[in-house]
Amino acid sequence: MSKIGIIIKREYLNRVSKKSFLILTFLTPILFSALIFVPLWLSSIKGDEVKNVVILDRTGVYAPLFENTDNYKFIAGTESLEKYKSSDDKSVFAILSITDNLLENPKAATLYSEKQIPGELSRIVNQTLSRYLENAKMATYNIPNLKEIIKESQIKFEINTIKWSEDGGESESSALVASIVGMLFTVISYMFIMVYGAMVMQGVMEEKTNRIVELMVSSVRPFQLMMGKIIGIGFVGLTQMLLWAILTLTLIMGGQFLFMGGTVDAQMMQQGAMMSANGTMPGMAEASQEPAVKILGMLQTINWAEIGFFFVIYFIGGYMLYASVFAAIGSAVDSQEDTQQFMTPIMVFMMFSLYAGIYSMENPDGPLAFWCSIIPFTSPIVMMIRLPFEIPLWEKLLSIGLLYITFIGIIWFSAKIYRVGILMYGKKPTIKEMIKWLKYK
Template sequence: MNKIGLIVKREYLRRVSKKSFILITFLAPLLFAALVFVPLWLSGIKGDEVKKVAIIDTTGKYAPLFKNTDEYIFINSNGNLEQYRTAKDKEVFAFLNITGDLLENPNAATLYSEKQIPIGLKKEIDNVLSKYLKDEKLSSFNIPNLNKIIEESKINFDIKTIKWDAEGNEKSTSAEVASILGMMLTFIIYMFIMMYGAMVMQGVMEEKTNRIIEVIISSVKPFDLMMGKIIGIGFVGLTQVFLWGILTTVLVSGTLFFMGGSTTPEDLMNTQMAAQNLGNISMTAQAPEMNTKVLEIINSINFTQIGICFILYFIGGYTLYAALFAAIGSALEQQEDTQQFMMPILVLMIFSLYAGIYSMNNPDGPLAVWCSFIPFTSPIVMMVRLPYDIPIWEILISVSLLFATALLIVWGSAKIYRVGILMYGKKPSIKEMLKWIKYK
């Protein structure tokens, strides 16, 4: 056990001291923050050039509808498309040609330009004409106040969801919050297993290729070496994820403070509303009620249970797959040879991810339940189901099966590792690797 601890320490210190680890750890949150906020910032920057759009309207009733914007100037034109096409001085960016009543013939309007039409211009024209044609159509029914009746009949219904405990206490819940939380946990475990499981395999192959393993194996048992490597790289991953969480929180909070001037819940909601162009709706009166509802939803989620289960599935899933990666790395010498052996593992991982995504809408369905019990898929799929208060007996069975299978995989992988780590010049088949498990 002491030797495993020494190997864990060696693997951990050797990897966290690398420049690549430090760069990735500190640059990843910066890139994440940049991906979120830079497009938002750039989208608010308007170009200096104002483009002219000429309207040729033979009906005379549509051209007055268009108002100038910061990006486009709409002008009535008495010219024709052929004159514009052959003119040397292209002052007009686009021509809107309307040849008839659009209510009777929607194809009577066409937008021409030598360049690709921007989606913003198309959307502006569509919105103006759609609103006018809608009002015109409603007026044709000759029903007083029909437009007002239709507007008042539009209701966005959002049913309130409540769950109660054994004592009958009620708490507000949110399916959206539960789904988002479940998918976040799912992707964290999926990415961690893929990244750091592959790192275990890469580390084993490097030591085998450099023949360092022959020196190490003379004083350390193969099982101790494999477990030390798995645990050490696991701690490296936990350290990196922990630092990413802290740095991302600091960067996002700092950016929101810089953009909005404050990071209080009320101001964050106002900033989000403004970013989504939902109008100048005041949140002052709604803020206390909104904050109370948000707190009720947060309190309705059993974060203690989810946190404990996340750690258990995190450890079990990583150990299971990392042992498989270590066995593959010990049996091979060339990176290109890993594709044949990696394919079944990748298929399992991708299937688990998609099973988790499809289980989000039906967390108690057959796919979700069965994949929660299968050890190769349970670490990922169960993360989606945890926010939905699944029975404790299902969690206990799932965790028990996961750790029992992980121990079995570790035992088998250690057998393969023991033989494969000292084998050179030959690429074994899967059948041959299974024979190594029977060796004493």
């Protein structure tokens, strides 16, 4: 086995065998799934306490409109507002005071409570009064069947978006779904490049501080040591991503079955797949289909295999580019505090890439999205937002070619800095000195 291979094996096995790696790898998908399903479960739990809401209606018109719910009981008040507010009776949670005709005076209704008014109670009161006032206002126009006319005139239009393939097949698509998928991969790419790039820098600094590197460079060249460390940690990242993807998918599918009770039957799934394949549904089934089946059909229009393939390609290129820079920085300094001077430009590039990806969601073929997906320092992140929109092949090849050529050049420069800085102690070099290191033979 080559020396680089031995270093790769050492870095990989040393990190994947740590308890922190195993705990983080298996715990993160559980936390991610919990963020999705725990709020859903908690929202389904109803409290046993029913809160009393007193209605003081001087007009006598609005009090009968309110109906009791699982959480609130509406009671007609018999005392004045001041007596209820000064009373020691804690059974009254809130007081709704209506002092005038709300059509003429919309400010005549006020909801009082000793505690903060919950959003659910405010929504019930607003919706109940709004429905009555709308009907009352329409009645003042003395137009027969005005309510039915307005209801029929309200049209919610949503354009159907259809994507066709080279063989003439059609499938329903969604720009929103494509944007969400692209944004998900953009954030993942950003996080992993940052996390594992910083891990390379931290590992180099630890070996330099502990003087272990002095023993290692006696048997291997600094370039071999740097490349072995970068590639080994990169394999750790790919392993963790693969495990996260498998575990997260398993947990989400299990949680979906648990919380939905397996209600999505096979026939509905088959209909969704058929609609995705040919873009049509017999009769009026399309108008009444379940949202989950519709989303399923749209998700099936995403070329997951292509996106996954290019995600790995761009992750490797982006990671190698930034990790080599991080390795050079780690070799040139002795402490974490000294890295800030050199890390600031890198962080600016990374943050700009993330925001460029976010702003490219609305126009994935615009100048910002195009150029940032071509420039090597931003393409690993920005290109992820464009891939679900099926950009031309030549753009992908050009972007990947420039990215890999650039990271090879950056590795060459970083290796020259690394071989000098890794054995230098007690002095924080300036950028001018690091440029001189590039000229050493």
